[in-house]
Amino acid sequence: MININLSPRQKEIIKLVKQEQPITSEKLAAKVGVTRAALRPDLAILTMIGILDAKPKVGYVCSEKSSVSLVHDYIKKIKVNEIMTKAVTIDEQSTIYDAIVTLFLNDVGTLWIENNGNLVGAVSRKDFLKVAMGGTDLNKVPVGIIMTRMPNVVCVDMDDLAYDAAQKIIDHEVDSLPVVExxxxxxxxxIKVVGKCSKTNITKLLVRLGQNL
Amino acid sequence: MININLSPRQKEIIKLVKQEQPITSEKLAAKVGVTRAALRPDLAILTMIGILDAKPKVGYVCSEKSSVSLVHDYIKKIKVNEIMTKAVTIDEQSTIYDAIVTLFLNDVGTLWIENNGNLVGAVSRKDFLKVAMGGTDLNKVPVGIIMTRMPNVVCVDMDDLAYDAAQKIIDHEVDSLPVVExxxxxxxxxIKVVGKCSKTNITKLLVRLGQNL
Incomplete structure (x- = not known):
């Protein structure tokens, strides 16, 4: 929250408006015990910082708005390329077994599947667990058989907003998005995979935002 | 919560001060193309909300408390109990197979393992995939055998900061933390599990922060 040092009079004005809204500046001035002119700078500040709304011919009311737009504005400026990390890819002809080994060796949660260097699909830890539970011969079946196939893989571009990536992760219930060109x-x-943007990258972003940079 | 919608002119002033600080109000007025008097209310607001500092006989400078630290202050007020969701638990005597079924049916990434209603460990999708790859008889071995055992499970309390939870998730390289009493x-x-705080909860928090509430 933003720490604004409101004067005692400004606090009194807010309290009065909350109680009696809508209230005209004449009535407010009378209650505070000063002239309308004396109250004008306080009212100007309180409306400009969005605590009060001035409704013409009605009076002052408490503002409906309650978000911290600065936080919102700041988050909406961060791009995917500022938070993305290296993506791990594997060819769709590789066996499921080799894919799982690649997953563990790189300690990632999702593999991006390629054919001739183009993104053709994705396989997550969850997909691998499902197939490992069944009777599939992991050494024979290629990973391309079990992948989520394009165009069903949700992608982002480097210039997309980190916020939009986070929204896609939540909306599509995935752990990670490929960043593509x-x-x-x-x-x-x-479609070439140039990075990834995962829940981990978003969590790191929140930690960064919470630090004093 | 306080909503500050900066006007285009206020944003321009901040930009100019960042570039040329310290800068006097005369120079600012000349650059913006208005009179000093016209600029006065904007400068008053920007200094009051702590974005600019007015140094006598020097001019305006960007406050140390920049918009980033406003974001920082805001994030540092959100508690775990505002973002936590339901935790899925299972008894340590359950078989690994039953645990994996529970994981899929609840569509979660981590199970919290209990003994007599007390938290004794945790098992993640990664742990399950590892054991499913080996020759273990999933129907015979209890999940307690493969779990990460207390006190090695990183926990948070409801009153902890969401920021600290995010930091723990990153530092300990886990997907989810149990919220405990x-x-x-x-x-x-x-130790009773009353919820969980995962990378998904943190990602949802970032989405919430980016929305105009």
Missing amino acids: RNYENDEEK | RNYENDEEK
Whole structure:
């Protein structure tokens, strides 16, 4: 929260408006025991910082707004490329077993699956656990069989907002998003994975925001 | 909560002060293209809310308490009990197989393991995947065998800061923390799980902070 040192008179004005809204500046001045002119700077400040609203021909009311826009504005400026980290990819022909080993060796929660360097799918720890529980021969079946296939993998671009990435993670109930670059070759879209943005990256962002930079 | 919607001119002033600090109100007025008198209310507000500092005979400078530290102050007020969600627990005598089924049915990433209603350990999706890859008979081995055992499970209290929970998640490289209540019975500490605080909860918090509430 923003620490604004309101004067005792400003606090009194807020209290009076809360009790009697809407209230005109004449009535407020009478209650505070000063002239309207003396009250004008206080009322100007209280409306400008959004605590009071001045309604023409009605009077002053307490503002409906209650968010800290500065926090909101600040968070809405951070881009995915400021928080993304290295993505781990594997070819779709690799066996599920090799994919799981790659997952553990890199200590990540999601593998991005490629074909000729293009993103074709994703497999999460959850997908691997499901298949490891069944009777599948992990050494024979290629990872491409069990992946979530494009275009069903939710992606972000480097220039997208970190906030929008967080929103996508929550909305689509995934742990991680691939950060991609899209190019066209012979009218065909090529999607290259250049990073990832996971719940871990978002959690680190919140820790960063909470630190005194 | 206080809502501060800075006007375009106020934002311009902040930008100019950042570039040229210290800067006098005369120079600021010239750059903005208005009179000093016209700028006075904006400067009064920006100094009052702590974005600018007015140094006598020097000019205006950006306050140490910048918008980043306002974000910092705000984040440091949110408590774990505002963001925690329901924890899924299972008895340590349950088989690993039953634990994995519980994990999937509740669609969570971590199970908290109890004995007589007390927290004794934790098992994550990663732990389950590791054991499912090996030759273990999942239907015979109790989940207590593979769990991370107390006191090695990192916990938080309801009254802890969400920020500190996020920091613990990152420092200890875990996906989720149990929110616990500690009581003493016959000189013995009893730890009850009352919720969880995961990377998902932190990501949702960031989304909430980015929204205009």
